[in-house]
Amino acid sequence: MPEPLSEVLRQLLDDLPPGSLIGPCRHPHPVAWMSDGPVTDAADWWRRLHARRRETGLYPLLLEYPDGSFDPVGGGYGVDADADAYFRSEWTDDSWPPFKEWPGLATPAGVVADADGCAGAAATAVAREGRARCLALVEVARGADAPAALNWRGMANHMTAQELSAVLRSWEHRFGVRVVGLGHGSLFLSVAAPPTEVRQARVLAAEHYLACPDVFHEDPDLDWSTYHEELMRLREWRLWWD
Numbered sequence: 001m002p003e004p005l006s007e008v009l010r011q012l013l014d015d016l017p018p019g020s021l022i023g024p025c026r027h028p029h030p031v032a033w034m035s036d037g038p039v040t041d042a043a044d045w046w047r048r049l050h051a052r053r054r055e056t057g058l059y060p061l062l063l064e065y066p067d068g069s070f071d072p073v074g075g076g077y078g079v080d081a082d083a084d085a086y087f088r089s090e091w092t093d094d095s096w097p098p099f100k101e102w103p104g105l106a107t108p109a110g111v112v113a114d115a116d117g118c119a120g121a122a123a124t125a126v127a128r129e130g131r132a133r134c135l136a137l138v139e140v141a142r143g144a145d146a147p148a149a150l151n152w153r154g155m156a157n158h159m160t161a162q163e164l165s166a167v168l169r170s171w172e173h174r175f176g177v178r179v180v181g182l183g184h185g186s187l188f189l190s191v192a193a194p195p196t197e198v199r200q201a202r203v204l205a206a207e208h209y210l211a212c213p214d215v216f217h218e219d220p221d222l223d224w225s226t227y228h229e230e231l232m233r234l235r236e237w238r239l240w241w242d
Contacts, residue, residue: 009058013033018037019135020033028075030074031138032070032149034067034134034136038133039135042134047120047123049135050116059143060135061136061143061180062127063182064134070151070152072138072149077145078162078163080162081165088102096206107174110196115193117192119178122188122235131186131188143178144179146182147179147182158214159211175193177189177192178190180236187239189239190235192235194234194235205228208239215239
């Protein structure tokens with residue numbers, strides 16, 4: 001049986017658009033909630049819930065559609081996984097020229113400023129463009145843990161949810177990345193502190209390839225040779241797995 005909900009959590013759920021709790025919702029499984037369908041003013045909802053995440057203990061996500069595959073799981077959400085170790089395990093001699101061997105993680109951005117504001121702007125763009133207008137909440141302290149907590153399967157053909165969360169925590173720390181939403185095999189991220197140096201951006205491009213090669217192989221408009229330049233200006237990343 002689900003454990004009794006706190007008064008704060010119960011009141012929050014009562015105020016939300018039509019939706020339901022998913023999963024067992026008992027320790028060690030996180031509380032997870034999902035709207036029944038697209039939500040009017042989804043970005044406004046996301047921003048309000050994101051601002052209250054420390055109070056409620058729930059992190060908001062925009063969803064492309066209600067996802068019946070979520071299976072909230074307990075555990076450390078990949079805290080034992082390591083981003084650098086994952087990238088090393090995926091590296092091959094021809095992974096990302098001009099590097100002949102794994103160059104190590106890209107150096108962190110100097111200053112991460114207004115990550116919450118950047119995340120709100122990305123949420124507005126994602127909802128406005130119709131990429132994701134459903135809403136979910138998951139009981140995690142940080143958005144990077146959400147894929148592992150929900151046992152999200154969007155990248156299951158390439159990496160585990162725990163490995164993805166480890167990579168996201170590393171990007172969160174180094175580049176002010178925040179998880180905004182999930183689609184069908186898509187992950188929408190805001191970036192508060194893009195790389196500012198060419199080598200830093202080239203190494204980060206290699207990380208993107210190792211985490212999400214499908215983007216590079218399936219997008220005919222993507223220029224591999226200039227992708228690092230895109231990373232130096234973009235404030236939103238979309239990762240996609242087939």
